[in-house]
Amino acid sequence: MLESILIVGCGNMAGAMVEGWLADGLNPSRLTIVDPLRTEGPGGMPVLPALPEDGTFDAVLLGIKPQNLAEAAPGIAALVGEGTTVLSLLAGIELAVLQRHFPAARARVRVMPNLAVALGKAPIALATDSTDEALAAAVVGLMQPLGTPEWIGEDKFDLVTALAGSGPAFVYRFIDALGAAATRLGLPEEQARRLALAMVEGASALAAASPHDPGKLADMVASKGGVTRAGLDVLDNGEALGRVVIDTLRAARDRSAEMAREARD
Ligand SMILES: NC(=O)C1=CN([C@@H]2O[C@H](COP(=O)(O)OP(=O)(O)OC[C@H]3O[C@@H](n4cnc5c(N)ncnc54)[C@H](OP(=O)(O)O)[C@@H]3O)[C@@H](O)[C@H]2O)C=CC1
Ligand SMILES: O=C(O)[C@@H]1CCC=N1
Structure with missing residues (x-):
């Protein structure tokens, strides 16, 4: 067909x-x-x-x-x-x-x-x-x-464009940010980028294969009172990560809606 x-x-x-x-x-x-x-x-x-x-x-x-x-x-x-x-x-x-x-x-x-x-x-x-x-x-x-x-x-297409279409760019920014942060904190640049990318590749493959949702997986990484929890506390404080991600998706979704209006008129 x-x-x-x-x-x-x-x-x-x-x-x-x-x-x-x-x-x-x-x-x-x-x-x-x-x-x-x-x-x-x-x-x-x-x-x-x-x-x-x-x-x-x-x-x-x-x-x-x-x-x-x-x-x-x-x-x-x-x-x-x-x-x-x-x-x-x-x-x-x-x-x-x-x-x-x-x-x-x-x-x-x-x-x-x-x-x-x-x-x-x-x-x-x-x-x-x-x-x-x-x-x-x-x-x-x-x-x-x-x-x-x-x-x-179709009423959800602007949002889905932001999530599924643009989403990889947001993830690439996060990978870059991990590498850049590790470089600033003392790792050689190439090594920091390599480790950040390998970590994200493995973490997403595991999230896709695991019976557990990402929230549970995060808890499985974070030992009580340990290293990961100290980092998660920064991301979770005042919903810092959640807020920036909502703002990101909202901006992309709204731009898609604006492009739709422009094409309609
Ligand atoms: N990139 C992405 O990740 C995603 C993109 N999209 C959508 O996919 C579409 C393409 O995006 P993308 O691939 O990034 O853009 P690109 O600019 O990479 O590709 C578009 C291609 O179309 C060519 N082109 C322009 N006019 C004509 C024409 N009249 N006839 C034939 N070819 C023409 C362009 O040539 P020239 O440069 O000479 O004009 C260019 O090579 C967009 O509408 C975008 O919204 C959707 C989801 C994800
Ligand atoms: O940025 C864009 O407009 C296109 C749509 C989703 C990904 N790339």
């Missing part, structure tokens, strides 16, 4: 999806990639500098920036027929706006992944204006090799 896929814009995000699909064994002949910036895609895939003059595609994956949509949409729409599903990665671009640009499409689907799709390990939020259950199953099947797809009401 979603055999042939035209990818328009193959930068960081769509490129990572192609990497993930190829790693899972997807036949590269299913993908046609268009991007004016590059001549070669992941895995040496050919990239067209401009949209093909004609062609029929089961899906069009929009991997361009939201601010480029209005200009690019008419050319893309010419390739979108009644059998084409539009899959949009664009933050803050609502289904109603996609409907306006691509009225002839079979369906429109918002997809919010993150760069971990390259490893098959991204949460992938999905929302659609279609009620076609077979199509919904086909979309989930297409996304499954990239991580954990799940349907989410």
